[in-house]
């Protein structure tokens with residue numbers, strides 16, 4: 156099989172490896188599309204620490220594909236897995252590959268109407284968004300401020316907040332205001348004067364905020380506008396968020412990983428996406444051999460949707 160793995164801080168290499176066999180309870184999936192996430196480059200940039208003993212690293216936490224082999228008793232949340240099933244895998248290890256093996260519990264059915272590319276980029280961002288909105292208690296009648304509303308996670312937060320009956324004010328640059336608007340959010344330009352622009356748009360106040368950017372501006376403006384710190388969540392400002400007593404979500408130190416909640420969100424995310432009620436914008440696709448190029452694009456921080464690798 157072919158698989159992308161870590162060869163040094165700047166170098167991703169494509170390596171030939173034997174196709175893995177699933178053990179008991181596991182399934183093997185032929186990857187049709189693997190989602191690219193900032194966590195992927197943070198894994199080898201040193202942002203998550205450096206441990207030479209872990210090299211070479213296999214990258215990729217999510218993918219959509221077709222089951223090609225099952226170990227004894229392999230089952231996902233929707234029941235037993237069988238060869239030929241179209242599935243979405245989340246919490247994978249090494250999804251940047253032509254084939255991936257994982258416990259059956261990692262796989263939920265892919266709705267027939269959802270493309271492999273969209274399905275491959277759905278779960279990490281979608282489950283993070285569900286976690287953020289649940290942690291901040293966003294519901295009917297709330298006004299929620301979403302920082303980074305045009306990004307991979309931000310677009311999910313906007314759509315799912317709207318589905319919960321909230322009004323969404325979403326920060327975006329000039330070039331991505333329309334992205335936010337199309338999803339039912341009200342775009343506001345980030346940068347100096349942000350708090351005043353949000354106040355002008357929402358004179359009745361802001362009930363909750365979700366920060367997917369991690370910049371001081373996002374935290375400062377959230378603190379200035381949201382009266383209850385328990386209703387401010389960040390998925391990117393780990394140190395600052397902890398110091399300010401806001402909700403810090405994800406895999407960082409001291410953060411709430413929300414593992415059960417995120418895993419439980421998968422069937423609903425798949426259903427909504429399959430029905431076309433949750434749009435996964437695919438911003439760009441690359442081959443496995445182009446993984447480094449995909450990362451260079453993502454690292455610029457201005458893509459408006461998911462980057463996906465297609466083996």
Ligand SMILES: NC(=O)c1ccc[n+]([C@@H]2O[C@H](COP(=O)([O-])OP(=O)(O)OC[C@H]3O[C@@H](n4cnc5c(N)ncnc54)[C@H](OP(=O)(O)O)[C@@H]3O)[C@@H](O)[C@H]2O)c1
Nearest residue numbers: 193283303305306307308327328331345390404405456457
């Ligand atoms: N903790 C967790 O569980 C978790 C899970 C997923 C992701 N994350 C983290 O969350 C962050 C976002 O992930 P992502 O996948 O959504 O990234 P992404 O898709 O690459 O985000 C790109 C978006 O960020 C926007 N942006 C850039 N600078 C901004 C600023 N100063 N203010 C507002 N928006 C800005 C861009 O809008 P413009 O083009 O308009 O500038 C673009 O739409 C990353 O740091 C990632 O590691 C954490």
